[in-house]
Every structure is written in C-alpha cells, then in structure tokens.
Amino acid sequence: MPSNPRIDLDSTDHAIIGNLQQDGRMSVAQLARAINLSPSATADRLRRLTDAGVITGYSITVDPEALGYNVTAFVRLAYLTGNYKPFHDLVDSLPEIIEAHHVTGADCFIIAVLARSMRDLERITGRLATLGGITTSVVYSSPVPSRHITPA
Template structure:
C-alpha cells in the first residue's frame, strides 16, 4: 500500500497522528477535502491496515512510573515462550522489540522506583544477560513515518 499513498493520505496520517481525536470535519479542512471524502480516505487507510489503531499518550510520571529505562537482553537458545509469558504478565514492560545484532531483544520499561527497576531487570536476567539504560529525557517523542521526499541526488 505504501507506493499508493498520495500526498493527501500522508497529510491525513500526520494530522491523525498529531491528534487521534480530531473530528472528520476539522481533518477535512486541514487536508483540503470534503468531510465525506476524508471519512472515506480514513476508512480506506484503516482497511488497508495503514492505520492500525488509536491510542492515548499517558504521562508515566503522573501515573506513578517516573523511571523509564531501555533494557537490552541477550537471549541464548531458541525457546522464547517463557520470555513471552513474562512480557504478558508484566504491565511495566511497555514495548519489546526482537532485534538483530548482539542483543536479541530491546525493551522499553517503566518503573515506580529504581528498586522496582532492579526487580524487573532481575526478572529479565533469568533469560540471559541484560544491559540497562535509564532514560534522562525524551528528545523525540514516538512518531510514525513521514511522506518520503523526492531524492535530490541525480
């Protein structure tokens, strides 16, 4: 589907990403379409699974999880089901990416304290060696891709 996204689709994606609760009438105004055409475009993007959902951004600090960390895990072996069970059981594990390279997994975790983070890292360490980095600040918030720019190399 990526090759069939036009500039209007990319504009819709940018606006919906900025505010997932934007009314179709306002979205239509911002992307210069009628509300019905905008609604149809959004539905097409959802059906094609370009838009896969809508979410609220939660302030971790205000919910009692002020410690954010990235944990890298080297997981020896091929039986990953026990780790997957732990991921499902621990809500403080916010994201888990399976990666190539020295680390098998990269996890984004939130903790109530450094002691809580230590307990979480200990739970993960049963699966392999870990490296933990505490996040000091979020320089760039999570975002989706942007419309590809035409190459100026020629």
C-alpha cells in the same frame, strides 16, 4: 511490518496522516476542513487507509511520571534459546514493559521498561535476568521522546 501490500499514497493521504498524528481526536468533519475535502470523501479515504493497514489505530499519550513511573530504562537481553514462549510469557506478566524489539547483534531483545523506583526496576530486571544476560541503561532525559512518521 505490514501484512497488506503497500498502497500508493497521494498528498491528500499524507495530509490525513499528518493531521491525525497531530490530533487523533479530530472529527471527520474537522479533518475534511483541514484537508479541503468533503466529509464523505474524507471518511472514504480514512476507511481505505485503515483497511490497507496504513492507519492501525488511535491512542492517547500519557506522562509516565503522572502515573507514578519515575524511572525509564532500556534493557538489552541476550536470550540464548530459540524457544520464545518463556520470553513472551514473562513480557505478558510485566505491564511495566512497554516495548520489546527482537534485534540483531549480541543481544536478542531491546526492552523499554517503566518503573516506579530504582528498587522497582531492580525487581523487573531481576525477572528478565532469569531468561539470560541483561544490560540495563537508565534514561536521564528524552530530548526526542516520539516523532510522527511521515510517509516514505
């Protein structure tokens, strides 16, 4: 949830966001050509979108298997205490946890985990189970691994 108030985005802002989601390495000059704006005006728009918290950073996408992570799983954790420090400490100590979402319902957290093997997943889930009841779902495949966000 953004901490800054929502700004009105126009079609040029939408074009900037769309182009950068397709290629985050695009230079300002390339982006300016793609959206038919001058480089200086494009840079000003980028700065405004960043300052407003619309653009929060730039990153690369990597193939987990290429890095040795052959198992992806989602772990639901029923965490029964309101003291979240032990949870945050454990998450900070396990780099294999790539996402954690505090959710409503019977479970408190849904956690995305990458593991090198099923034995490695067992080690990770064993550590998570020290905090509460867990349910683990191993991913067979990801037909929609990630989508770009379009402005609402």
